[in-house]
Amino acid sequence: MGPAANVDLPGRGELYSYTYVHVPSVRNGLPHPGGYGIGEVDLQDGPRVQTVLCGDPDSWEIGMTVRAYVEVVDRTDSEDVVMFCFGPEELPEHA
Amino acid sequence: MREVLVAGTGTVSFGRQPRQFADVVLDSGLAALRDAGLGFREVGSVHFGSVGAPATTGVVAAKELGLTGVPVQRAENASATGLVAFRAAYLDVASGLCDVALAMAFDSFDGSVSVPTGTGRGTPEVPFLPAAFFALWARRRMHDYGTTVETFAGIAAKNWNHARHCDWAQRRAEHEVTVEQVLSSKAIADPHTSMMCCAAGSGASVVVVVSAEYAHRLEPRPSVRVLASVLQSERYTPGHVFLGPMVGPSQMTTDTALEAYERAGVGPGDLDLVQVHDGFPVEELVYYELLGICDDGEGDKLVAEGATRLGGRIPFSTDGGLIGRGHAGAPTGLTQVHETVKQLQGRAGARQVEGARVGLCHLVGTGSTCAVTILAR
Numbered sequence: 386m387g388p389a390a391n392v393d394l395p396g397r398g399e400l401y402s403y404t405y406v407h408v409p410s411v412r413n414g415l416p417h418p419g420g421y422g423i424g425e426v427d428l429q430d431g432p433r434v435q436t437v438l439c440g441d442p443d444s445w446e447i448g449m450t451v452r453a454y455v456e457v458v459d460r461t462d463s464e465d466v467v468m469f470c471f472g473p474e475e476l477p478e479h480a
Numbered sequence: 481m482r483e484v485l486v487a488g489t490g491t492v493s494f495g496r497q498p499r500q501f502a503d504v505v506l507d508s509g510l511a512a513l514r515d516a517g518l519g520f521r522e523v524g525s526v527h528f529g530s531v532g533a534p535a536t537t538g539v540v541a542a543k544e545l546g547l548t549g550v551p552v553q554r555a556e557n558a559s560a561t562g563l564v565a566f567r568a569a570y571l572d573v574a575s576g577l578c579d580v581a582l583a584m585a586f587d588s589f590d591g592s593v594s595v596p597t598g599t600g601r602g603t604p605e606v607p608f609l610p611a612a613f614f615a616l617w618a619r620r621r622m623h624d625y626g627t628t629v630e631t632f633a634g635i636a637a638k639n640w641n642h643a644r645h646c647d648w649a650q651r652r653a654e655h656e657v658t659v660e661q662v663l664s665s666k667a668i669a670d671p672h673t674s675m676m677c678c679a680a681g682s683g684a685s686v687v688v689v690v691s692a693e694y695a696h697r698l699e700p701r702p703s704v705r706v707l708a709s710v711l712q713s714e715r716y717t718p719g720h721v722f723l724g725p726m727v728g729p730s731q732m733t734t735d736t737a738l739e740a741y742e743r744a745g746v747g748p749g750d751l752d753l754v755q756v757h758d759g760f761p762v763e764e765l766v767y768y769e770l771l772g773i774c775d776d777g778e779g780d781k782l783v784a785e786g787a788t789r790l791g792g793r794i795p796f797s798t799d800g801g802l803i804g805r806g807h808a809g810a811p812t813g814l815t816q817v818h819e820t821v822k823q824l825q826g827r828a829g830a831r832q833v834e835g836a837r838v839g840l841c842h843l844v845g846t847g848s849t850c851a852v853t854i855l856a857r
Contacts, residue, residue: 401719404616407670408609408611408669424616434721435724447623
């Protein structure tokens with residue numbers, strides 16, 4: 386066991402499992418219309434992480450390669466509020 | 481360690497409560513004491529389990545039963561809370577600390593019962609809906625073992641139908657629930673539909689345990705023995721997810737059950753009935769295997785054969801489980817004990833498992849922990 390240190394994690398991994406949640410999420414205290422995907426991703430040579438999924442839910446498959454995207458979830462006058470999500474290598478139009 | 485027996489149990493009906501906090505804890509407490517045939521002044525220790533109640537609620541609840549100076553302690557480990565309170569009461573008697581100990585539990589997940597003190601809810605931070613977290617288990621199970629959504633729906637329908645015969649169940653369907661009905665209910669998080677998700681409600685349950693020496697003074701003499709009551713937390717395994725998961729690696733259930741079997745001197749083949757944390761059907765399915773009822777990957781077959789329904793080889797979730805009886809947080813574990821004791825005493829009515837001698841109760845709790853208790857007559 387060595388001392389703890391920060392490491393950079395790869396932005397790609399393999400989709401371990403996923404689901405599409407039909408219950409609306411809540412943003413800024415208000416229900417956000419529609420559902421959302423979540424999953425677990427085995428990062429290349431890294432740990433397994435939980436994440437929001439993006440892209441077409443029909444394109445998600447266990448074992449597929451996914452990569453990290455940054456999604457803007459809210460905008461204020463001065464800044465964007467962003468979160469990471471994972472999705473297929475190619476997104477037709479990144480939402 | 482001394483032998484410990486269950487002397488009495490009591491519970492109120494799960495679901496929305498028309499009454500106040502004081503009434504539900506008093507009713508469940510008095511029911512358990514009456515069932516045991518003893519008074520609160522005999523009680524040497526109280527362990528109060530609650531997931532969502534504010535600080536000091538345990539002391540407030542125990543005061544409803546009397547002001548005797550008895551030590552009162554709060555127990556909390558999320559969904560495993562009821563069995564954790566039970567274990568603490570068991571240990572106090574087994575160790576010789578006292579002859580009579582009380583495990584109490586209360587929660588109000590639907591908010592119908594407000595607690596008179598405190599402010600914070602203090603629930604652990606969980607980013608995903610439970611239905612979504614366990615959907616990840618379900619989807620992976622389908623990928624690895626070819627499990628079908630019909631198997632998940634079959635387990636849910638079974639537990640709904642068990643609950644039809646249970647007085648304290650939250651969901652009591654008028655007609656036999658079918659697989660088709662479960663599948664056509666509202667989509668929540670694929671592959672989960674609303675009828676596959678456990679029912680969140682309110683409840684209160686109490687169990688009294690006494691020493692064997694003390695049991696001789698009671699009439700009728702208690703006959704249900706505590707063979708083991710075990711608690712473990714998660715340990716690292718490859719693929720461990722550090723942030724976010726509601727419960728840790730499934731290995732936790734195997735490890736906790738093995739310790740319980742060892743302490744109890746029984747094995748999975750000796751069990752006559754089992755209660756588990758069936759928050760979602762995939763959980764009950766994997767617990768068949770993790771508790772050693774069948775081999776890895778053989779759980780689907782048990783469902784197809786009907787082995788785990790009432791009348792089957794090894795009935796699971798006999799009062800409806802979390803899916804049918806409901807999940808009220810802390811009371812869930814003690815109601816598992818309540819149901820198991822009724823079964824071992826031959827007092828389970830339409831749900832009676834013929835000749836039941838040994839029963840196991842299992843819960844997992846966010847954080848995460850696993851609690852297993854084995855009872856026998």
